[in-house]
Amino acid sequence: MARLLPAPAAESDKYRRGVVGIAAGSARYPGAAVLAVSGALRGGAGAVRYVGPAGDAVLARFPETLVSDAGPAKAGRVQAWVVGPGAGDDAATVAEVLEADVPVLLDADGLRLAERDAVRRRTAPTLMTPHAGEAAALLGVRREEVEDARLAAVRELAAVYRATVLLKGSTTLVAGPGGGPVRVNATGTPWLATAGSGDVLSGLAGSLLAAGLGAVDAGSAAAYLHGLAGRFAADGAPVGAHDVASRIPEAWRDVTD
Ligand SMILES: NC(=O)C1=CN([C@@H]2O[C@H](COP(=O)(O)OP(=O)(O)OC[C@H]3O[C@@H](n4cnc5c(N)ncnc54)[C@H](OP(=O)(O)O)[C@@H]3O)[C@@H](O)[C@H]2O)[C@@H](O)CC1
Numbered sequence: 001m002a003r004l005l006p007a008p009a010a011e012s013d014k015y016r017r018g019v020v021g022i023a024a025g026s027a028r029y030p031g032a033a034v035l036a037v038s039g040a041l042r043g044g045a046g047a048v049r050y051v052g053p054a055g056d057a058v059l060a061r062f063p064e065t066l067v068s069d070a071g072p073a074k075a076g077r078v079q080a081w082v083v084g085p086g087a088g089d090d091a092a093t094v095a096e097v098l099e100a101d102v103p104v105l106l107d108a109d110g111l112r113l114a115e116r117d118a119v120r121r122r123t124a125p126t127l128m129t130p131h132a133g134e135a136a137a138l139l140g141v142r143r144e145e146v147e148d149a150r151l152a153a154v155r156e157l158a159a160v161y162r163a164t165v166l167l168k169g170s171t172t173l174v175a176g177p178g179g180g181p182v183r184v185n186a187t188g189t190p191w192l193a194t195a196g197s198g199d200v201l202s203g204l205a206g207s208l209l210a211a212g213l214g215a216v217d218a219g220s221a222a223a224y225l226h227g228l229a230g231r232f233a234a235d236g237a238p239v240g241a242h243d244v245a246s247r248i249p250e251a252w253r254d255v256t257d
């Protein structure tokens with residue numbers, strides 16, 4: 001794991017470290033954007049660019065965020081996009097992001113709004129991060145069917161969408177598009193079952209994609225760090241998703257020290 005995590009070289013600058021774009025949030029769910037940005041800021045990219053209607057909320061909490069008024073295509077260069085957390089029904093933004101020739105992480109509403117063929121024809125990597133309910137909707141089955149056969153579900157989704165799929169739950173499974181072994185992450189804790197913790201994970205994984213990790217490595221490393229951060233944050237007591245994000249640096253140090 002330590003070898004996977006990006007570290008700035010002596011001559012690094014913010015652009016060489018990678019810029020991650022976050023297209024998330026809505027009038028109803030501005031918090032999902034804030035939480036995705038909170039994960040992205042701790043994931044190794046040199047800058048986080050935010051696109052969407054929650055710019056004021058994002059800036060109030062994280063003034064280092066580069067907020068753009070334009071849509072994804074005109075927001076400035078990024079090395080990876082995260083699209084979907086709390087995004088409501090903004091299908092146009094999801095479609096626009098899927099046209100970008102950089103890695104894209106699809107989460108939450110982004111999973112529901114993405115055209116299957118638009119995902120399948122992408123040439124840059126796609127990382128999809130459903131929980132069991134979202135995976136069931138994508139496969140057209142009941143949630144219980146996914147929960148009873150999680151390994152088969154993650155493999156099938158990866159094959160159908162020609163994408164890397166990270167299936168969230170008590171353990172996290174990561175399957176690449178070409179078949180082969182599925183990675184299992186078990187660093188998490190049931191205290192992570194709290195609203196918004198998936199939004200933190202998507203920002204973190206997107207940031208690792210922007211820093212240059214492949215989709216399977218970005219998903220696996222994000223799940224590992226997120227699980228550990230959840231343990232450090234909770235330490236036997238209930239916590240909110242923002243607490244998890246704030247402990248990611250400690251999880252990172254735990255891996256690299
Ligand atoms: N701070 C923010 O801004 C946050 C904003 N967020 C944003 O909210 C939006 C909705 O995303 P979500 O994944 O939370 O819910 P949703 O897709 O509707 O359902 C998923 C599955 O859950 C289940 N289910 C639902 N209710 C249940 C219940 N009471 N008790 C038990 N089960 C229940 C339901 O299963 P079913 O019962 O239908 O079989 C379904 O399979 C999305 O935009 C997200 O990004 C979140 O990220 C959180 C933080």
Ligand SMILES: Nc1ncnc2c1ncn2[C@@H]1O[C@H](COP(=O)(O)OP(=O)(O)O)[C@@H](O)[C@H]1O
Binds near residue numbers: 167168188
């Ligand atoms: N029982 C559990 N044990 C360990 N991790 C869990 C458990 N339940 C949920 N998680 C983790 O918490 C996160 C929840 O994400 P998600 O379902 O997308 O919630 P939200 O949409 O509210 O952000 C995922 O990373 C998932 O793997």
